[in-house]
Amino acid sequence: xxxxxxxxxxxxxxxxxxxxxxxxxxxxxxxxxxxxxxxxxxxxxxxxxxxxxxxxxxxxxxxxxxxxxxxxxxxxxxxxxxx
Amino acid sequence: xxxxxxxxxxxxxxxxxxxxxxxxxxxxxxxxxxxxxxxxxxxxxxxxxxxxxxxxxxxxxxxxxxxxxxxxxxxxxxxxxxxxxxxxxxxxxxxxxxxxxxxxxxxxxxxxxxxxxxxxxxxxxxxxxxxxxxxxxxxxxxxxxxxxxxxxxxxxx
Numbered sequence: 001x002x003x004x005x006x007x008x009x010x011x012x013x014x015x016x017x018x019x020x021x022x023x024x025x026x027x028x029x030x031x032x033x034x035x036x037x038x039x040x041x042x043x044x045x046x047x048x049x050x051x052x053x054x055x056x057x058x059x060x061x062x063x064x065x066x067x068x069x070x071x072x073x074x075x076x077x078x079x080x081x082x083x
Numbered sequence: 084x085x086x087x088x089x090x091x092x093x094x095x096x097x098x099x100x101x102x103x104x105x106x107x108x109x110x111x112x113x114x115x116x117x118x119x120x121x122x123x124x125x126x127x128x129x130x131x132x133x134x135x136x137x138x139x140x141x142x143x144x145x146x147x148x149x150x151x152x153x154x155x156x157x158x159x160x161x162x163x164x165x166x167x168x169x170x171x172x173x174x175x176x177x178x179x180x181x182x183x184x185x186x187x188x189x190x191x192x193x194x195x196x197x198x199x200x201x202x203x204x205x206x207x208x209x210x211x212x213x214x215x216x217x218x219x220x221x222x223x224x225x226x227x228x229x230x231x232x233x234x235x236x237x238x239x240x
Contacts, residue, residue, distance in 0.1 A: 082177070082206025083201035
């Protein structure tokens with residue numbers, strides 16, 4: 001699974017992307033955030049408040065209960081501020 | 084048509100190209116977004132702004148937003164150009180333009196594109212101030228502006 005981080009999530013986690021294989025029980029966006037949060041202090045800082053994190057699965061906005069599968073591209077980022 | 088680019092754009096040339104050859108068009112509405120030198124409740128001075136985006140998803144979302152506008156209004160031509168990278172006050176960030184037979188569709192579609200772009204297109208602004216850099220926070224009224232076009236709660240994702 002390819003995981004991408006943008007804006008301050010990228011800065012706090014210290015990388016823009018990584019390939020990870022979460023265990024099978026990590027089957028939703030919310031579970032993935034919980035699993036990532038335990039990976040280290042940078043992740044814990046970036047993901048402390050899931051309510052302010054937006055997620056895209058395969059480049060489509062996804063809700064916390066959306067399923068994730070091996071091979072997906074999952075992006076985590078703050079609310080967008082373009083325009 | 085959508086474009087995501089680092090370079091500046093020529094508003095006059097882009098608008099002229101959009102309507103060339105289609106004489107059914109009676110109205111062309113456009114919006115240009117610029118980098119302001121003031122931001123926040125305290126009007127902090129901004130020296131520059133860096134726009135980060137999600138290559139791939141950005142283009143996909145802009146195409147989807149443009150298609151939504153095309154389904155909703157009788158648009159003959161539309162254009163979204165959004166820049167990324169480091170920009171300074173006064174620089175152009177975004178151009179949205181819609182051409183139609185009559186002005187109402189052009190005005191409404193242009194505003195719709197801009198409202199939706201602000202809540203759906205994956206861009207993030209990092210401001211440089213005298214006190215350091217800070218990420219711009221999403222504004223609640225941007226969500227409200229997008230939501231008025233629909234009863235779909237996803238509008239304010």
